[in-house]
Amino acid sequence: MIDVPMPPDDPANRPHWEAARRSVLLIQRCPACGRCRFPAARSCAHCHHVGGDWIEASGLGVIESFCMFHKAYWPAFQAALPYTVIQVKLREGIRVMSNFVASPGKSPSIGLPVRARFDPVRPDLTLVRFEPHV
Amino acid sequence: MNRSEMYPPAVAGVGTTRYGRFPDLDAYDLGQWALREALDDCGLTHADLDGLIVNRIPSYGRFAELCGIDPRYTLATPGHGRFSGVCIQTAALLVSSGTVDTVALVYANDGASAGTTYGGDASGYGGAAGAYGTTDAHWAPYGMTSPGAFHALMMQRHMHLYGTTPEQLGEIAVTFRRHASLNPGAVKRQPFSLDDYLAARFICEPLRLFDYCLINDGAVAMIITSAERARDLRQPPVYIRGASQASSFTGSSFPPEDFWAAPMQAVAKDVYAMAGFGPQDMDGLMIYDNFTPTVLFTLEGFGFCPQGEGGRWIADGHLRLEGAFPANTSGGHLSESYLQGWGLNVEAVRQLRGQCGERQIRTPHAIQYMAASPVVTSVIYGRTPA
Numbered sequence: 001m002i003d004v005p006m007p008p009d010d011p012a013n014r015p016h017w018e019a020a021r022r023s024v025l026l027i028q029r030c031p032a033c034g035r036c037r038f039p040a041a042r043s044c045a046h047c048h049h050v051g052g053d054w055i056e057a058s059g060l061g062v063i064e065s066f067c068m069f070h071k072a073y074w075p076a077f078q079a080a081l082p083y084t085v086i087q088v089k090l091r092e093g094i095r096v097m098s099n100f101v102a103s104p105g106k107s108p109s110i111g112l113p114v115r116a117r118f119d120p121v122r123p124d125l126t127l128v129r130f131e132p133h134v
Numbered sequence: 135m136n137r138s139e140m141y142p143p144a145v146a147g148v149g150t151t152r153y154g155r156f157p158d159l160d161a162y163d164l165g166q167w168a169l170r171e172a173l174d175d176c177g178l179t180h181a182d183l184d185g186l187i188v189n190r191i192p193s194y195g196r197f198a199e200l201c202g203i204d205p206r207y208t209l210a211t212p213g214h215g216r217f218s219g220v221c222i223q224t225a226a227l228l229v230s231s232g233t234v235d236t237v238a239l240v241y242a243n244d245g246a247s248a249g250t251t252y253g254g255d256a257s258g259y260g261g262a263a264g265a266y267g268t269t270d271a272h273w274a275p276y277g278m279t280s281p282g283a284f285h286a287l288m289m290q291r292h293m294h295l296y297g298t299t300p301e302q303l304g305e306i307a308v309t310f311r312r313h314a315s316l317n318p319g320a321v322k323r324q325p326f327s328l329d330d331y332l333a334a335r336f337i338c339e340p341l342r343l344f345d346y347c348l349i350n351d352g353a354v355a356m357i358i359t360s361a362e363r364a365r366d367l368r369q370p371p372v373y374i375r376g377a378s379q380a381s382s383f384t385g386s387s388f389p390p391e392d393f394w395a396a397p398m399q400a401v402a403k404d405v406y407a408m409a410g411f412g413p414q415d416m417d418g419l420m421i422y423d424n425f426t427p428t429v430l431f432t433l434e435g436f437g438f439c440p441q442g443e444g445g446r447w448i449a450d451g452h453l454r455l456e457g458a459f460p461a462n463t464s465g466g467h468l469s470e471s472y473l474q475g476w477g478l479n480v481e482a483v484r485q486l487r488g489q490c491g492e493r494q495i496r497t498p499h500a501i502q503y504m505a506a507s508p509v510v511t512s513v514i515y516g517r518t519p520a
């Protein structure tokens with residue numbers, strides 16, 4: 001377990017992080033046009049409706065791209081090098097940046113179906129990571 | 135620049151500092167140094183300036199106070215490289231409309247001495263600094279940070295979709311370093327081979343060390359005035375034949391699916407129509423090269439080659455000094471100096487004046503600056519007014 005940097009303590013996103021600790025993936029949805037968005041925002045960029053609902057996402061998506069860090073921009077990641085960041089598009093149409101968790105020898109690839117998993121990394125932080133979904 | 139303009143704009147003066155590491159000089163010192171050089175270049179004085187546009191200088195007010203000037207138009211812009219093109223477009227519009235006579239554009243970067251890392255803590259220039267990935271701090275616990283990683287994600291997709299290879303990217307880095315070796319002012323002048331490129335360490339895979347721009351201190355100034363006035367000054371005017379901008383902010387927290395092709399196509403259509411030139415008429419290209427993939431995306435987006443063909447097109451050697459479209463003849467951000475577009479615009483001016491020594495393009499008539507990012511800009515410079 002490494003001392004990863006905390007996300008900004010933004011009240012707008014607290015429901016997401018609190019739900020992650022319960023192994024639930026919450027994202028925001030516009031009650032007017034139904035489009036999802038994340039991170040949270042006060043209004044919808046598509047229809048400009050003010051306000052949003054939190055909904056539970058499927059946790060299913062595909063890897064759109066990935067990269068592997070060989071440099072640690074935070075000291076906490078030095079021990080984790082090299083580590084992979086993946087860009088995932090969820091079924092609900094939104095994108096997230098995350099990490100890929102799989103058995104040794106299994107690499108991420110573009111188009112690979114993945115599903116969310118919930119990894120407590122600090123007492124106060126659970127990350128939404130992804131593993132292959134067959 | 136367009137049919138309605140009253141006073142066609144031209145670049146009258148350019149000035150640059152030396153590039154490297156100047157711990158004793160702050161952004162104000164560096165900016166004033168570049169401005170003195172630019173004024174001396176064209177034979178004007180501070181008192182001739184009635185417009186001031188600063189980029190990456192912390193306080194426009196302090197800068198103007200130190201210069202002892204009271205412009206009729208002042209503008210400060212954030213230290214994102216895309217703003218060099220925006221500033222030049224704005225100066226051209228201010229002059230062409232008759233709002234001001236003579237604008238000084240001043241950029242200063244003390245990033246090396248300030249210890250800027252372009253990754254990590256999202257304050258300052260860390261993270262993607264809100265430039266690439268506007269919600270970057272949210273993804274910090276996953277280790278996602280830096281403009282370099284943003285471009286690595288884009289490049290991985292390009293390789294997947296079109297079969298683009300590391301060797302093709304390497305050609306960009308090798309070519310620009312070769313150009314820098316002919317530029318006495320460049321920070322990095324030692325040529326390297328494709329094998330050296332491939333053997334260098336990864337920073338964020340698939341990108342290696344030489345896919346990344348330098349981090350250094352330096353400053354640039356440009357003096358833009360009316361073509362009519364510029365003709366009376368010390369240097370031959372370099373005419374701003376076109377300048378255009380488009381953006382793609384929607385969804386820009388994540389890499390664009392089209393590698394910014396849509397805004398680039400919009401800008402290309404606009405800027406070539408203004409200039410009365412097409413891409414085939416360009417004698418040289420100045421391509422924003424924060425990372426090698428940006429060069430590839432730009433060539434595709436502006437129509438120098440079809441979408442997906444950039445890697446193969448570049449590997450044919452078109453960007454070399456002796457190629458069809460000599461690019462970043464100064465060495466660019468990858469090898470000359472990280473000046474966030476400004477150095478490339480100055481290089482375009484110096485090339486058109488014939489001041490580039492060993493790296494001089496033979497009798498250029500038109501040179502195009504292009505920058506790909508969530509804000510796309512392009513400026514076409516010409517040796518003649520029309």
Ligand SMILES: [Zn+2]
Pocket residue numbers: 030031032033034035044045046047048049
């Ligand atoms: Zn909506």
